[in-house]
Amino acid sequence: xxxxxxxxxxxxxxxxxxxxxxxxxxxxxxxxxxxxxxxxxxxxxxxxxxxxxxxxxxxxxxxxxxxxxxxxxxxxxxxxxxxxxxxxxxxxxxxxxxxxxxxxxxxxxxxxxxxxxxxxxxxxxxxxxxxxxxxxxxxxxxxxxxxxxxxxxxxxxxxxxxxxxxxxxxxxxxxxxxxxxxxxxxxxxxxxxxxxxxxxxxxxxxx
Amino acid sequence: xxxxxxxxxxxxxxxxxxxxxxxxxxxxxxxxxxxxxxxxxxxxxxxxxxxxxxxxxxxxxxxxxxxxxxxxxxxxxxxxxxxxxxxxxxxxxxxxxxxxxxxxxxxxxxxxxxxxxxxxxxxxxxxxxxxxxxxxxxxxxxxxxxxxxxxxxxxxxxxxxxxxxxxxxxxxxxxxxxxxxxxxxxxxxxxxxxxxxxxxxxxxxxx
DNA sequence: TGTACATCAGTGAACGCGCGTTCACTGATGTAC
DNA sequence: TGTACATCAGTGAACGCGCGTTCACTGATGTAC
Numbered sequence: 001x002x003x004x005x006x007x008x009x010x011x012x013x014x015x016x017x018x019x020x021x022x023x024x025x026x027x028x029x030x031x032x033x034x035x036x037x038x039x040x041x042x043x044x045x046x047x048x049x050x051x052x053x054x055x056x057x058x059x060x061x062x063x064x065x066x067x068x069x070x071x072x073x074x075x076x077x078x079x080x081x082x083x084x085x086x087x088x089x090x091x092x093x094x095x096x097x098x099x100x101x102x103x104x105x106x107x108x109x110x111x112x113x114x115x116x117x118x119x120x121x122x123x124x125x126x127x128x129x130x131x132x133x134x135x136x137x138x139x140x141x142x143x144x145x146x147x148x149x150x151x152x153x154x155x156x157x158x159x160x161x162x163x164x165x166x167x168x169x170x171x172x173x174x175x176x177x178x179x180x181x182x183x184x185x186x187x188x189x190x191x192x193x194x195x196x197x198x199x200x201x202x203x204x205x206x207x
Numbered sequence: 208x209x210x211x212x213x214x215x216x217x218x219x220x221x222x223x224x225x226x227x228x229x230x231x232x233x234x235x236x237x238x239x240x241x242x243x244x245x246x247x248x249x250x251x252x253x254x255x256x257x258x259x260x261x262x263x264x265x266x267x268x269x270x271x272x273x274x275x276x277x278x279x280x281x282x283x284x285x286x287x288x289x290x291x292x293x294x295x296x297x298x299x300x301x302x303x304x305x306x307x308x309x310x311x312x313x314x315x316x317x318x319x320x321x322x323x324x325x326x327x328x329x330x331x332x333x334x335x336x337x338x339x340x341x342x343x344x345x346x347x348x349x350x351x352x353x354x355x356x357x358x359x360x361x362x363x364x365x366x367x368x369x370x371x372x373x374x375x376x377x378x379x380x381x382x383x384x385x386x387x388x389x390x391x392x393x394x395x396x397x398x399x400x401x402x403x404x405x406x407x408x409x410x411x412x413x414x
Numbered sequence: 415t416g417t418a419c420a421t422c423a424g425t426g427a428a429c430g431c432g433c434g435t436t437c438a439c440t441g442a443t444g445t446a447c
Numbered sequence: 448t449g450t451a452c453a454t455c456a457g458t459g460a461a462c463g464c465g466c467g468t469t470c471a472c473t474g475a476t477g478t479a480c
Binding site: 155165189 | 350362
Binding site for chain 2: 455456457458459
């Protein structure tokens with residue numbers, strides 16, 4: 001693949017379109033994400049993107065898929081293989097921070113039911129789901145990992161959205177991190193206030 | 208306020224617009240929610256809605272506010288004043304069901320940061336937040352209610368969104384309810400697998 | 415090394431569409447006397 | 448009970464806009480010989 005020559009052939013218009021789309025998304029929200037605007041920002045004619053994306057939906061899907069990949073990297077960077085409450089909390093903070101740093105992208109990623117056509121999206125979702133399950137398995141060896149990993153993902157995802165929607169304090173990164181850590185730790189300690197009999201059915205026999 | 212006469216004066220166009228907007232929202236998603244479409248569906252000229260809504264945003268805000276009010280009613284109907292894990296779980300199921308029954312409305316409600324201008328929206332949010340806090344206070348008398356009510360709301364909200372986004376099984380209402388109940392109960396029992404020292408800082412001294 | 419040619423990645427004009435919003439208007443309503 | 452009139456809630460034509468998408472095209476690239 002040759003480099004951009006300055007005229008005509010762009011070099012890597014597909015990547016340039018994705019970059020432009022990401023910028024537009026954060027500037028104007030998903031309503032501002034049009035093929036024409038993307039082309040304009042990439043400095044190319046209105047129809048050039050059609051060489052790389054079948055239609056507007058294809059562009060949006062590609063952006064979402066890129067977002068999933070970045071989210072996975074982001075979480076792995078926070079901790080490659082968490083196995084304690086504190087490490088899990090660190091990953092949760094990274095998740096929420098990702099959402100707050102790219103609010104419009106995050107919304108696009110979770111905007112529509114994952115169409116079964118796009119294996120790219122389904123695969124990325126499954127990857128995140130598996131990652132969470134792994135964390136839960138290591139952190140809570142005695143607990144059924146299915147129910148709890150749903151719980152953990154939902155909790156973190158909900159924290160991200162409530163912050164995004166301005167329902168929680170987002171004035172400083174520290175405030176956000178503190179809230180997320182407190183919520184994750186509260187997950188571990190809520191049952192301390194309840195009788196042990198309530199817990200029984202959810203704890204594995206061998207635990 | 209007089210009844211619709213069949214011609215000209217509508218009678219209650221504002222309510223008719225809101226109804227039309229809700230229908231359009233669920234049929235076409237939030238992209239289909241235009242003032243013109245609303246007017247068309249209400250059987251009225253394109254500009255008639257301007258008598259009742261300053262602009263498109265005002266319409267959307269009114270729809271969202273209506274959604275908040277209905278959500279609050281829905282939760283209260285599930286249980287007026289929950290104070291046990293099972294009762295909390297029932298409210299959580301009602302929350303998720305609300306979202307799944309009106310997916311587009313639910314997204315609109317949580318689509319944008321709550322603009323401080325609209326006290327209608329802020330008030331509705333605060334009401335939900337207080338409601339959750341009350342539940343937590345009654346259900347977990349020994350735990351700091353601030354951190355835990357954030358946790359609970361985030362968990363339930365996250366469950367709603369993950370279901371909405373097709374990340375969890377939504378094939379039957381029973382499957383959804385089961386998952387939500389399991390997640391809420393997992394919240395109570397997760398710490399059973401951990402040492403009590405972890406829990407210490409989050410449990411009130413007098414507990 | 416040079417040339418012919420297929421392929422690829424752009425261009426730019428054009429289409430029809432639905433949108434938000436403005437404006438001057440008109441028909442219906444309700445109230446004061 | 449009747450009339451005059453202010454107010455209110457609609458109408459409909461018109462505006463300019465940006466959009467997605469099509470089409471025939473053309474300039475650049477790379478490959479076969």
